[in-house]
Amino acid sequence: DAKTTQPTSMDCAEGRAANLPCNHSTISGNEYVYWYRQIHSQGPQYIIHGLKNNETNEMASLIITEDRKSSTLILPHATLRDTAVYYCIALPGGGSNYKLTFGKGTLLTVNP
Amino acid sequence: SAVISQKPSRDICQRGTSLTIQCQVDSQVTMMFWYRQQPGQSLTLIATANQGSEATYESGFVIDKFPISRPNLTFSTLTVSNMSPEDSSIYLCSVSGQGRVFGPGTRLTVL
Numbered sequence: 047d048a049k050t051t052q053p054t055s056m057d058c059a060e061g062r063a064a065n066l067p068c069n070h071s072t073i074s075g076n077e078y079v080y081w082y083r084q085i086h087s088q089g090p091q092y093i094i095h096g097l098k099n100n101e102t103n104e105m106a107s108l109i110i111t112e113d114r115k116s117s118t119l120i121l122p123h124a125t126l127r128d129t130a131v132y133y134c135i136a137l138p139g140g141g142s143n144y145k146l147t148f149g150k151g152t153l154l155t156v157n158p
Numbered sequence: 159s160a161v162i163s164q165k166p167s168r169d170i171c172q173r174g175t176s177l178t179i180q181c182q183v184d185s186q187v188t189m190m191f192w193y194r195q196q197p198g199q200s201l202t203l204i205a206t207a208n209q210g211s212e213a214t215y216e217s218g219f220v221i222d223k224f225p226i227s228r229p230n231l232t233f234s235t236l237t238v239s240n241m242s243p244e245d246s247s248i249y250l251c252s253v254s255g256q257g258r259v260f261g262p263g264t265r266l267t268v269l
Contacts, residue, residue, distance in 0.1 A: 080257045089250050089260035090201070092159070133200075137257060145191065145216075146258050148201040 048073040048136035055153040058128075064121040066152050068134030071115040078139050079110060081119045083130040084151070090133065093119065097139065124156045160185045160253050162261035170267045171241055178237045179264045181251035186231035191252040192224070195263070201250065207234050241268045 051069040058064040070079060080095040094101055094108045096117070101108045107120040121128055133151040138144050161184045171177050181190065192204040204224055205213040213226040227235045238245050248263040 078257075082257070087248070087263070087265070089162075089252075089263050090258075092256045092259065095257055131200075135257075145203055145206060146252070147203065150200050 048077055050134045050136055050149055052132070052134055052149065052152045054150065055155070057155050057157060058121075058124045060126055060156055060158050061123055064124040064128065064154055064156070066119040066121075066132050066134075066154060067116065068119070069116045070134070070136050073114055073136050074138075076139050077136040079108065079114075079117045080135045080137050081106070081108065082133045082135065082148075083128075084133070085127075085130040090148075093132075095137075121154075124154075126156050126158065128154065129156045130154060159255040160187060160259050162251060162253065162259060164249075164251060164261040164264050166264060167262065168265040168267075170269060172269055173242055175241055176237055176239045177241065177266060178235050179249050179251075179266075181234045181236070181261055183232045183253055187253040187255075188231070189254060190228065190234045191258070192226065192234075192236045193250045193252060193260075195248040195250065197246070204236070204249075238266065241266075243268045 048070050078095050078097050081093040082090040084090045096108045110117045131151040163182045165180045190207045193201040195201045203216050204219045205215045207213040207226050207228040209228045225237045246268045248265050250263045251261045
């Protein structure tokens with residue numbers, strides 16, 4: 047699996063966009079970028095994933111650079127309930143049975 | 159995506175005892191994954207469980223300490239054996255689906 051690097055922590059004001067960066071400079075051609083979050087004491091929750099095109103769903107947007115070496119998860123209007131640890135993971139496509147390895151993630155704190 | 163339930167949701171156990179954690183999925187899945195999350199840490203994969211075969215353990219985890227059963231395609235158990243306070247963690251099961259779907263976790267405290 048490609049190694050991913052994320053900032054340890056970030057702050058965001060409620061109602062503003064939260065932009066969480068992830069570096070994955072060694073990502074291979076068949077690896078997707080997945081984002082999960084873990085709200086305190088709960089199981090991780092899938093947010094979004096992408097290969098090379100930007101993706102958007104009801105939770106967030108994912109912007110992947112053209113060289114695929116980095117990406118940004120965007121929460122367009124952060125709320126207090128978005129306070130969580132966010133994990134960026136590179137995972138082979140079609141590998142639904144592939145083991146998932148978590149790094150330390152980014153603790154996003156949304157402030158009122 | 160699959161929906162996962164775990165039992166118990168939390169427990170407090172004495173040193174030297176064992177606890178079996180159950181993971182139930184609402185659909186049939188080929189592989190199930192067991193994770194541990196120690197206090198303040200990220201998730202660490204314990205083992206991967208295929209139905210009908212022995213579980214595959216990650217480095218640092220052994221079958222004698224964490225025996226796993228996988229009797230069918232919707233159910234698995236993880237036993238934490240001969241517990242010590244260092245085993246105090248959240249234990250989570252996971253299955254494939256939208257990348258990976260996770261259960262709510264079992265919070266274990268060992269005194």
